[in-house]
Amino acid sequence: MIRAAALALALTTILVAGHVAAEHEVYYRYVVLGFVKDANGRPVNGRTIEVVRDKTGFSYLAETDDRGLYVAVVRLGDESAGETLTIKIGTLVRTLTARFDPANHADDRGTRLDLDGVTFVERTTAFRSTLARFLGERGGP
Numbered sequence: 001m002i003r004a005a006a007l008a009l010a011l012t013t014i015l016v017a018g019h020v021a022a023e024h025e026v027y028y029r030y031v032v033l034g035f036v037k038d039a040n041g042r043p044v045n046g047r048t049i050e051v052v053r054d055k056t057g058f059s060y061l062a063e064t065d066d067r068g069l070y071v072a073v074v075r076l077g078d079e080s081a082g083e084t085l086t087i088k089i090g091t092l093v094r095t096l097t098a099r100f101d102p103a104n105h106a107d108d109r110g111t112r113l114d115l116d117g118v119t120f121v122e123r124t125t126a127f128r129s130t131l132a133r134f135l136g137e138r139g140g141p
Helices: 003-020 125-138
Strands: 030-037 048-053 059-063 069-074 084-089 092-097 110-116 119-122
Touching: 030 125, 048 069, 069 125, 092 110, 092 119, 110 125, 119 125
Parallel strands: 030 110
Antiparallel strands: 030 069, 048 059, 048 084, 059 069, 084 092, 110 119
C-alpha cells in the first residue's frame, strides 16, 4: 500500500512538473491585448480588464498602464481553438472567438481588442506588431 502511494505521488509530481513547463509554450496560451481610451481619445490608466474563458468560467485579469495598454494571457491549448472569451471592462462586455491554427506551434496566438470610448474594436492584424512592441519594451523574447 505504501509503495503504491509513493508511486502515485511520484507520478503526480512528474505530471504536474511537465504541465507547468508547458504553460510557457506558445501553444498553451492566447494573448488578448489592446488599448483603452476614453470618449476623447485619451488613454485610461489603471482600468481593470477581465477576460473570462466561457467554457470553464476561469477569469484572467489585466490592468491598463499609462498608455491605456493591457495584456491578458489566457491559458488555452490546441484543443481550445474556436472557444469564446468574454471581455469585461467596467460595465462594457464583448464576446470574441479565439481563432488560431492549432497546428502552428511557432507563432504567438491572440488578438488585439481596443476600447475606444464605449466601442470595442477588434484589430486582429495589429496583434503581432503590438505584442512585439510590448515584449521589446520589457526585454522579452
